Amino acid sequence: MANRFPLDASRLPRRWYNVVPDLPAPPPPPLDPATRAPLDPAALEPLFPPDLITQETSTDRYVDIPEAVREIYRLWRPTPLLRARRLERALGTPARIYVKYEGGSPSGSHKPNTAVPQAYYNARLGVRRLTTETGAGQWGSALAFAAAQFDLACEVWMVRSSYDQKPYRRSMMELFGATVHPSPSPATRAGAAVLAADPSSPGSLGIAISEAVEAAAAPGTRYAVGSVLNHVLLHQTVIGEEALEQLTMAGETPDLVVGCTGGGSNFAGLALPFLREKMAGTMSPAFLAAEPAACPSLTRGRYAYDHGDAAGLTPLFKMHTLGRGLVPDPIHAGGLRYHGMAPLLSHLYELGLFTAVALPQRACFDAGVLFARTEGIVPAPEPTHALAATVTEARRCAETGEPKVILTALCGHGHLDLAAYDAHLSGRLQDRPLPEPDLRAALSHLP
Amino acid sequence: MANRFPLDASRLPRRWYNVVPDLPAPPPPPLDPATRAPLDPAALEPLFPPDLITQETSTDRYVDIPEAVREIYRLWRPTPLLRARRLERALGTPARIYVKYEGGSPSGSHKPNTAVPQAYYNARLGVRRLTTETGAGQWGSALAFAAAQFDLACEVWMVRSSYDQKPYRRSMMELFGATVHPSPSPATRAGAAVLAADPSSPGSLGIAISEAVEAAAAPGTRYAVGSVLNHVLLHQTVIGEEALEQLTMAGETPDLVVGCTGGGSNFAGLALPFLREKMAGTMSPAFLAAEPAACPSLTRGRYAYDHGDAAGLTPLFKMHTLGRGLVPDPIHAGGLRYHGMAPLLSHLYELGLFTAVALPQRACFDAGVLFARTEGIVPAPEPTHALAATVTEARRCAETGEPKVILTALCGHGHLDLAAYDAHLSGRLQDRPLPEPDLRAALSHLP
Incomplete structure (x- = not known):
């Protein structure tokens, strides 16, 4: 029985997918903080090249991936889709768990x-x-x-x-x-x-x-910016496009698509191509974002205009935010410690297109340890959130007998995070959900 | 142009290859240190299970891989064969460089x-x-x-x-x-x-x-033992069996097969199936072992009976040895700091079936840095020896115009060795070839 679904190099995606034209309503535009009028894209030119600004505001459904980019992608892409059979067995679940693994990239993540x-x-x-x-x-x-x-x-x-x-x-x-x-x-x-x-x-x-x-x-x-903005989410859709094809190879359609969210680019990259298929009526998966309880922008943030940075230098983005004044607890999933959520994902969340759950870190590391011991990959702390949500759902399936197909993103390896696992295994790691007074104080900074 | 040659899961090897029956002369047996008579295999039973002792002394050409082992192998095997086109371009070489990468395993190496x-x-x-x-x-x-x-x-x-x-x-x-x-x-x-x-x-x-x-x-x-013994080398032949099939997919036959050697299991795993093909007359590659100048057992050791451990508790093995009393310089390629060479490989070396070169570590780290920047994989310090030998040969091809096909083994990633790269990049790393007096002193311990 196959538990890896490699995609031939010839099937490397040729286009990134832009969800914007497929949405029932366009996302609210960023605002100029001085005037609170919609931002003139030209204002971004000192920071970004015109191609990226065009992508940031594009309403084209697809953007061609330049051949020079595809040539470098081929160093590690297409990435593997794995069937986590040994994890399923350890959980005694009838669920079928598929994992899209991005840890084989040059820096070890989807970035x-x-x-x-x-x-x-x-x-x-x-x-x-x-x-x-x-x-x-x-x-x-x-x-x-x-x-x-x-x-x-x-x-x-x-x-x-x-x-x-x-x-x-x-x-x-x-x-x-x-x-x-x-x-x-x-x-x-x-x-x-x-x-x-x-x-x-x-x-x-x-x-x-x-x-x-x-x-x-x-x-x-x-x-250059690593998450949150539209052009970043756009580029990450290669993850979902490949996974879509690989799941088809495996003869499966997903019932649930799960990813972890910090700025949102990994979850968006996996989920958006499947959301396209759902909106087109070819499948009907649910979508679940797993965020840290220490920094829960989707589940406890406010949907409001806020700055992307702590100092208030950036334009204003309509997003789920905990307030730019927040200093989240130093959880080990550093990639998820961001006060806001990608504006595009925030819009989708308001449209009810996906749900979110906030998880304490010890349960996440437990899922990471279980995954490492059964499947032989040490996950980065960030995707242990997605794994913990996956494990919870798979255990539910064990009770109900439901043979759900769950797809999750393992967005990076944890080889440089072993000190965090050490802290967890030796009992030095604590769960510290965001305290209500801290949240109120941070939200008071909203402009 | 493809630069990755994935092997379908159905092509995972079903047998390990044992080179012993194909050799013109059998390797010298291990000796009981008390009697200096050939060791009774039963003497190993307190340490190893009978199946492994049988494999240690087997003269069967193939050993079936148990299905329970293949099921776990499938978590990361077949491993990728990569064509290092960007490295070739950086070297301006007409050589075609193929890399068998074992770093995707659960612990990040071939072990x-x-x-x-x-x-x-x-x-x-x-x-x-x-x-x-x-x-x-x-x-x-x-x-x-x-x-x-x-x-x-x-x-x-x-x-x-x-x-x-x-x-x-x-x-x-x-x-x-x-x-x-x-x-x-x-x-x-x-x-x-x-x-x-x-x-x-x-x-x-x-x-x-x-x-x-x-x-x-x-x-x-x-x-359990991680290198040197026959049964360990046997298990590692999955590397070469897969690479053989992948090179065939790529339409290539190798002119040179290069691996790094410490105890010898990685080099043997890659090379032995190609040596079988050479002895059968289907191809004619040269074989090259790259060892550290700080611990050069093949190029400067003596071919003699010696103990496998420092204390002299193990049987005596006929091997290339620097003497069990040697304490090699603490080079960063810890996996290559062993006083002896696998007895089976030592025998092949004496038969003239491969050559060896000893390399200083700074040139090896230079090759590792070049490989990381061009191909996006950070190599462990051990395989940087194989990469350095590969780079030298590819540069020679750039001078001669020879379009050689070079196959090398990248036996592990260097994610947990970044401190060594840091020492190299900051100029704190020194070349310390084994001093002649130290070698003489260590050899004086030979029994």
Whole structure:
């Protein structure tokens, strides 16, 4: 019995899928914070190349993937679809669990799916240097790899606390040729100001964004972003397009599609092509987003206009937000510690097209340990949220006898997160759902 | 143009290949150190189950792979064969470079190929607990995973210095359910004796072997070994059997097969099926083993009877040895720091069936960095030796214009070795070939 469904290289997707034209109502536009009028896309030109701005606002159903991008995708794509038979057996469930695994990419997660086209469009414009921020380092290492493919310099501002605690991620970025600054850094005015006030500042993602955006103002330089925006979600749809074809090969149609959500790009990448099929009437899966109880933007956030960064420098986005003032508990799933949800996904959530659940981290690590022992892949902390939701549903199927087909995304490996597993296995990890007073305080910052 | 050659799950090998019956002369037998007479295989029964002892001494050309082992192999096998087109382009070479990648396994290297059958045969015998030693942790984490598949307890003695410096490998073993002791440990007489003499002993592989072997004397317990012995090399031939079929798919026959050698199991696993084809006259590749200049058993060792461990507890094996008294420089390719070479490979070397080259580690890390930046896979330090030899040959082809087909084994990823890359990139890594006086001193211990 097959438990892997490889897709032939010739079946690598040729187009990204844009869900916007298929929706019953268009998503609310971003606003200029000064005027609260819809943002003029030209305002983004200092940050992004025109191709990406066009994709950000596109209403075309499909966008062709450039051949130069597909050539690099082929280093690790199509990615495998796995049938988790040994996990099913351990759970005693009649459910059939399929896992789309993105951990075989150069940086070990789904992030290069968008880093590569972003580097490509910038290189085509004549840009010579990309800047970005990174928290735990997943996005920074993906962009470092992608920049190297097009001979672009890459500078990454890495939150100081992660820079000190996660030297392996920094090493990986340097191995791919990037320059890594601990943030706050003296290299920018924003960073220098923070250091002047507090020389031992541990930094924050908000500060790092400010530094990377400031540095992008230099000649020949642009900024790159790892999640949340429409063009990022667009690029990630290669995940779902491949999975759709692989499930067909397996002779299955999904009853449930599950992904973890931080900024939302991994869940969107898996789910949107299946949502297209559902809207076209060819299948009828339910969609479930699994978010951390410590940072539950979908289940406890407000659907409102808010800034994308902590400092309030970005345009205003209509999204589910916990308030940009929130500093979430330092859970180990660093990739899910973001105060907002992708505006496009937020819109879909309001339209009732998917549901969400918030999960405490210990149950997630339990699911990660079970998956590693049965299936032989150590998941990153982020996708353990999707696995925990999958395990819960599969156990429910064991009670009801329902042979559900569950599809989930394993968006990265946990090889650089073994310290978190160590903390879990030794009982040092605690569940800390977001306290109600913290949420109220953060929401009071909404503009 | 395809640059990945996936093999369908239905083509997973059904048999391991044993080169012994195809050789012009049989390999010299192991000796009982007390009598210097050929070892009675029954003497191994306290350590290994009968199935593995039979394989160790088999003259059958093929051994069937049990279906229970194949089922677990299918979690990550067949492994991909990659065409390294971007590396070729960076080198400007007409050579065609094919890479058999084993880093997608549960522990990230080729080691589970033998850990799984070893756990299986022990479980079938009714064994309930496996013991082993590990240096850097690659083998220990492979056995930890394999033991979990058959509900066997697994206890690993990990060299104290690695235990302290490489907590991620320890975490991975524990994640897979194993118990990890720093060695020397108070849990064995051998360890306690060392600790009594030196409470802060950093340990050695020799001490760790002694502890694991001693612990295997407990009821329901056996010992497992990660390289060197015939049955281990046998299990690794799945690598070469798959690569043979994949190269055929690609329409290629190799001119050169390159692998790195420590104990020898990775190189043997790749090379032996191609050697069979060469002896049958269907192709005529050259074979090249790449070993570290700090521990050059093939190129500078003596072909003599020596013990497999530092303490002299094992039988005597005829092999290329630097002397069991050698303590090699702590190069970062921990998996290649072994004083001896697999007896079977040593025999083949004496028969002139392959050649070997010793490489300094900085050139190897340079090749690793180049490979990561062009092909998007961070290699473990061990296979960077094979990559460095490959790069040298491909550059030679660029000069001669020869379109050689080079096949190499990338036996593991380097996600848990990024500190070594960091040391290399920051210039802290030094080349330290084995000094002649150290070699002479170590050889003086030959029995």
